[in-house]
Amino acid sequence: MGGRRPRTGHDWKLLAEACTALLERLPELVDEHLRQLTEYSPVYGQVLPYDQQWREAETAMRVGIETITAPRDSPRRDLQHAEEAGRRRAQQGLPLELLVHAYRAAGYLVWDALLESAVGREPERLAALMRSATMVWSAVDAQATIASEAYLATERELRRRTDERLQALLDALLEGQEAPGLAARAAAGLDLPERGPYAVVVLRAERRDGREAFPRPLLGAGLRFIWRMRADCEIGVVALGPGQGLDAVAHLLDGRCSGPGGISPVVSGLAELGRARRMAELALRTCPPDATDVVRLDQRMPTALVVSQPELAGRLVADVFGTLLELEPADRAVLLETLDAWLACEGSAGRAAGRLYCHRNTVFNRLRRLEQLTSRSLARPRDLIEMTLALDAYRLAGGGAAA
Structure with missing residues (x-):
């Protein structure tokens, strides 16, 4: 040379x-x-x-x-x-x-x-x-x-060593560790404000039709994402810009993920990312096995209460749908699909009939049969709440009711 x-x-x-x-x-x-x-x-x-x-x-x-x-x-x-x-x-x-x-x-x-x-x-x-x-x-x-x-x-x-240190700091925040100065060190290393509006997104690690499950890279006006890959999911820390909220996060993720995900409520600083991650994971758990959308925890609170208490959820399904569960699977699926459509259509039998491709009287007949089998009335608020929560618990347990 x-x-x-x-x-x-x-x-x-x-x-x-x-x-x-x-x-x-x-x-x-x-x-x-x-x-x-x-x-x-x-x-x-x-x-x-x-x-x-x-x-x-x-x-x-x-x-x-x-x-x-x-x-x-x-x-x-x-x-x-x-x-x-x-x-x-x-x-x-x-x-x-x-x-x-x-x-x-x-x-x-x-x-x-x-x-x-x-x-x-x-x-x-x-x-x-x-x-x-x-x-x-x-x-x-x-x-x-x-x-x-x-x-x-x-x-x-x-750069590799720096990235590893920053990833370790971010992981510590996402795990909820409370070491002195941790948030400040992470803020300086990641070039993020220590205090400010943040949300956490958790995406399930799945692939459909050969597509990546995760939206990478992902940028949006006023939003900054920092992603961490895990064995079974990917976690995104979202720094919200002025005037940006969870609607902007959900809109940006919509259609860009082939697998389901959960979005936490907004927290006020890096030190709260551990709590935000747990809430985002809870939001993800409200998604049924075949779901593909990304959901917000603040819009899934009742269902989140169900999934956070799996033992009580199982008891609720047994108490509310006990007799219904003894039906033939096809018969049971039709009744629960009708209930799900009626709830999604805000109690409109006509709109539910359009969704199910049947006559509105057929919807009424199925709902009356459901009331007889469960010994509950959809006209009573408490009974309606029980049936709605039981349906969520049944679906999330893999019961197969159509969404």
Whole structure:
């Protein structure tokens, strides 16, 4: 690497003499190099103290000059030094463009100094330098390339570690941990306000028709989503913008998810994300097995109460639908489908009949039979509540009533 060629004979002798003389001027060259860098960008002077920057620049230029006249089969100390420098500069936060510029600037400075040493002397010294130009600049290019590659590799590793730390902070918030300063550290790392309106979305990990279950990427005016993948779901933290509410979240998710999901109520800060996640998971549990929509907990409160108490839900189904459950599956499904349609149509038998493709009198007859089997009246509010909740519990348990 570097395109070095065999260096023998008179050219080699003249080049070695020029490089030896140049090393005696090294402090002067380093001073000029650092002056040029800070003139080009003040960032150079902000990364390191001047004394440390001077020592590192002196070492880099010394190694580079010595490499020009090093034997062909000797180790490339300049490339090793460039790799180490690239890693250090990435860790220190110096922009890559400034790292490459520093190598180019040092190369020009050394080359100009070599040419200056040949001016006014025997013409063959200048000719020997010109014949070495390709080799010298190939070495500078190789150093800049190695430094850049090391810089980018280190930058990727630093970004990975940073991402892992931020993900750990976000996971801790979603788990409801209450460590001191946790929300503040997460806010700073994720560039989010510590206080402000947030919601959490939980999407079930399913695929239908070969489509991804999760809407990625997902952006909306005034909304920012941060997603975390889990084994059985994906969790989205939603930072709500001014004037944005859950309607905006639901609208953005609608039609973009092939699997069901739940949306939590709005909470007032990052420290409350654990509670929001639990509420979003509860909202998801109100979705029947074959559901594909994303639902809001604040619009599923009765059903959420049912699913949060599975033992009582099972008892409710048995008490309300006990006799009904003894019917043939097809007969039972027709009655429960009719009840579900009637409830969805807000108690309108005519609209339910249109949905079920039957006569409205058929709807009335099925509902009367349902009342007889359950010993309850759909005209009594308490009985209606029991039957509605029992239907939700039955459906969520996989009973198969149509939605």
